[in-house]
Amino acid sequence: xxxxxxxxxxxxxxxxxxxxxxxxxxxxxxxxxxxxxxxxxxxxxxxxxxxxxxxxxxxxxxxxxxxxxxxxxxxxxxxxxxxxxxxxxxxxxxxxxxxxxxxxxxxxxxxxxxxxxxxxxxxxxxxxxxxxxxxxxxxxxxxxxxxxxxxxxxxxxxxxxxxxxxxxxxxxxxxxxxxxxxxxxxxxxxxxxxxxxxxxxxxxxxxxxxxxxxxxxxxxxxxxxxxxxxxxxxxxxxxxxxxxxxxxxxxxxxxxxxxxxxxxxxxxxxxxxxxxxxxxxxxxxxxxxxxxxxxxxxxxxxxxxxxxxxxxxxxxxxxxxxxxxxxxxxxxxxxxxxxxxxxxxxxxxxxxxxxxxxxxxxxxxxxxxxxxxxxxxxxxxxxxxxxxxxxxxxxxxxxxxxxxxxxxxxxxxxxxxxxxxxxxxxxxxxxxxxxxxxxxxxxxxxxxxxxxxxxxxxxxxxxxxxxxxxxx
Amino acid sequence: xxxxxxxxxxxxxxxxxxxxxxxxxxxxxxxxxxxxxxxxxxxxxxxxxxxxxxxxxxxxxxxxxxxxxxxxxxxxxxxxxxxxxxxxxxxxxxxxxxxxxxxxxxxxxxxxxxxxxxxxxxxxxxxxxxxxxxxxxxxxxxxxxxxxxxxxxxxxxxxxxxxxxxxxxxxxxxxxxxxxxxxxxxxxxxxxxxxxxxxxxxxxxxxxxxxx
Ligand code: SF4
Numbered sequence: 001x002x003x004x005x006x007x008x009x010x011x012x013x014x015x016x017x018x019x020x021x022x023x024x025x026x027x028x029x030x031x032x033x034x035x036x037x038x039x040x041x042x043x044x045x046x047x048x049x050x051x052x053x054x055x056x057x058x059x060x061x062x063x064x065x066x067x068x069x070x071x072x073x074x075x076x077x078x079x080x081x082x083x084x085x086x087x088x089x090x091x092x093x094x095x096x097x098x099x100x101x102x103x104x105x106x107x108x109x110x111x112x113x114x115x116x117x118x119x120x121x122x123x124x125x126x127x128x129x130x131x132x133x134x135x136x137x138x139x140x141x142x143x144x145x146x147x148x149x150x151x152x153x154x155x156x157x158x159x160x161x162x163x164x165x166x167x168x169x170x171x172x173x174x175x176x177x178x179x180x181x182x183x184x185x186x187x188x189x190x191x192x193x194x195x196x197x198x199x200x201x202x203x204x205x206x207x208x209x210x211x212x213x214x215x216x217x218x219x220x221x222x223x224x225x226x227x228x229x230x231x232x233x234x235x236x237x238x239x240x241x242x243x244x245x246x247x248x249x250x251x252x253x254x255x256x257x258x259x260x261x262x263x264x265x266x267x268x269x270x271x272x273x274x275x276x277x278x279x280x281x282x283x284x285x286x287x288x289x290x291x292x293x294x295x296x297x298x299x300x301x302x303x304x305x306x307x308x309x310x311x312x313x314x315x316x317x318x319x320x321x322x323x324x325x326x327x328x329x330x331x332x333x334x335x336x337x338x339x340x341x342x343x344x345x346x347x348x349x350x351x352x353x354x355x356x357x358x359x360x361x362x363x364x365x366x367x368x369x370x371x372x373x374x375x376x377x378x379x380x381x382x383x384x385x386x387x388x389x390x391x392x393x394x395x396x397x398x399x400x401x402x403x404x405x406x407x408x409x410x411x412x413x414x415x416x417x418x419x420x421x422x423x424x425x426x427x428x429x430x431x432x433x434x435x436x437x438x439x440x441x442x443x444x445x446x447x448x449x450x451x452x453x454x455x456x457x458x459x460x461x462x463x464x465x466x467x468x469x470x471x472x
Numbered sequence: 473x474x475x476x477x478x479x480x481x482x483x484x485x486x487x488x489x490x491x492x493x494x495x496x497x498x499x500x501x502x503x504x505x506x507x508x509x510x511x512x513x514x515x516x517x518x519x520x521x522x523x524x525x526x527x528x529x530x531x532x533x534x535x536x537x538x539x540x541x542x543x544x545x546x547x548x549x550x551x552x553x554x555x556x557x558x559x560x561x562x563x564x565x566x567x568x569x570x571x572x573x574x575x576x577x578x579x580x581x582x583x584x585x586x587x588x589x590x591x592x593x594x595x596x597x598x599x600x601x602x603x604x605x606x607x608x609x610x611x612x613x614x615x616x617x618x619x620x621x622x623x624x625x626x627x628x629x630x631x632x633x634x635x636x637x638x639x640x641x642x643x644x645x646x647x648x649x650x651x652x653x654x655x656x657x658x659x660x661x662x663x664x665x666x667x668x669x670x671x672x673x674x675x676x677x678x679x680x681x682x683x684x
Contacts, residue, residue, distance in 0.1 A: 030675075127682060134562050
């Protein structure tokens with residue numbers, strides 16, 4: 001028996017092509033996901049240097065950040081914003097030229113890159129997965145090593161199928177026990193970030209473990225791993241178990257027959273060995289987690305829904321105090337205000353964090369037979385992909401939402417980052433199931449509260465946040 | 473890529489932690505398919521009083537007099553002084569492109585977000601992590617004499633404060649080498665083409681499903 005290895009060690013070791021004297025490794029990349037915003041300059045770089053793509057089949061492309069969520073009949077050519085249109089058309093052209101499979105805007109499989117990867121089985125356990133997008137950490141939920149890269153690295157992977165990097169440190173976040181009613185994956189990860197801070201896992205690959213994580217569906221695990229980057233982590237991973245294998249089975253890119261059997265037996269090894277040592281260990285008590293609502297301009301500025309907006313004067317660290325004060329000013333909130341007293345203008349349900357079928361089901365359960373509060377200007381649901389949308393429609397969820405007064409849109413990133421027409425006006429306050437509450441993230445001057453789909457839906461009906469765990 | 477050896481330039485202090493890449497370059501400018509021209513939109517939301525979009529004439533927009541980059545003494549700054557977790561958030565390489573296009577060659581902070589840190593090296597910018605107390609001292613000296621210069625020496629791995637104090641910083645040897653020489657990463661990797669091909673063949677035999 002060798003030394004016990006962490007899951008991260010195993011994923012790393014199985015992809016090292018070579019190690020240089022200085023300790024930096026050339027790591028082989030199994031799958032690259034490509035979208036329209038961070039790839040144009042990479043393809044341009046290849047062209048300028050006269051380089052070809054190393055293995056075109058390793059990449060899967062989809063436009064998602066810029067696409068409109070209404071009036072999609074005309075395809076890319078029909079995008080009203082000319083700058084967005086050029087970017088989407090540039091992706092189409094680059095993929096055609098370099099022979100990369102793309103789900104174009106009018107393909108029924110189009111959607112947010114981190115939703116369609118797992119949905120298609122294009123991202124699988126044991127893989128190394130990269131994308132020019134920080135939320136690539138999502139795919140780690142499958143027991144894969146997945147992380148976001150910059151455009152130079154996108155070009156590097158396209159040209160060499162490798163990345164040059166050093167191994168990061170490891171952290172295990174154990175969420176022990178069971179969560180209470182009304183508490184889901186989003187609340188777990190927001191509570192973890194509130195506890196360790198937005199830089200708490202910087203330089204680390206985080207493995208999530210414990211009963212509360214094991215009890216999550218794949219959808220919930222994607223939500224958790226998705227937000228790893230919000231704690232500064234490079235990647236988030238979860239060991240493979242039966243839930244993982246059941247999820248991957250039968251998906252379009254998944255192996256079949258005898259190859260499936262050998263894949264499954266390889267995947268069953270994808271867990272940290274008993275006794276493996278992590279550089280950092282964090283434990284969180286699941287039973288103590290309440291539904292979470294962010295109150296500030298950083299994902300660590302999050303409070304339980306039955307709490308109050310914290311007081312900067314009670315913070316001893318001067319840098320933190322200053323940033324809390326700035327956040328409260330930007331968010332137009334006062335210390336001591338009850339979280340449930342915060343009224344909302346808009347509600348956004350969607351994104352790669354919470355745009356999957358289970359998220360939509362959970363949100364629909366809150367609004368079925370009820371109406372969006374009159375004070376809400378816009379409540380919208382943006383499915384994470386065309387297939388999620390179709391599934392939801394087959395289950396009648398679209399009608400549940402529209403009858404309650406929600407808008408039912410076409411798939412894309414939408415108001416998660418407001419690169420398309422969906423955005424907040426200055427001063428507007430939004431309950432959002434996305435992952436970032438930075439200043440201006442959802443529109444210049446817009447105020448974002450990060451919440452779970454259950455909370456967003458309940459808040460849409462009430463017009464303000466409500467303690468969903470207290471409902472009987 | 474532009475190489476980096478030494479810089480002796482005006483330092484501009486950006487006194488807030490967790491500055492994210494959405495702040496460094498707001499998303500509307502990410503629609504460009506070019507690599508350059510992002511300088512006028514560096515810290516766009518803070519720098520201008522009115523909202524901007526791609527294609528606007530940014531010279532015509534009203535500058536926010538309260539934002540430090542607009543203060544007279546910091547014109548032409550090459551060194552950015554920052555706080556903890558600088559560059560967090562999205563992986564957009566547009567952030568270092570905007571900084572570089574504006575003229576920033578070095579960022580000094582107590583800590584950086586991972587992806588941003590790596591992206592700087594790929595674009596000729598040197599991110600320097602110093603101890604919090606050292607960064608505090610630089611902030612104090614710059615506040616006392618706006619427009620003063622900080623010297624950064626990559627070969628020697630030192631930062632020289634305006635008052636003459638010298639701080640040493642750590643940097644990964646390989647990253648240093650690449651930045652000093654402005655080396656092309658892809659070209660370096662392709663020198664190992666044979667090894668990559670061999671690895672790929674083995675992986676295909678062991679995990680054929682990866683190649684679906
Ligand atoms: S949904 Fe939001 S976080 Fe996810 S990829 Fe799109 S913009 Fe990024």
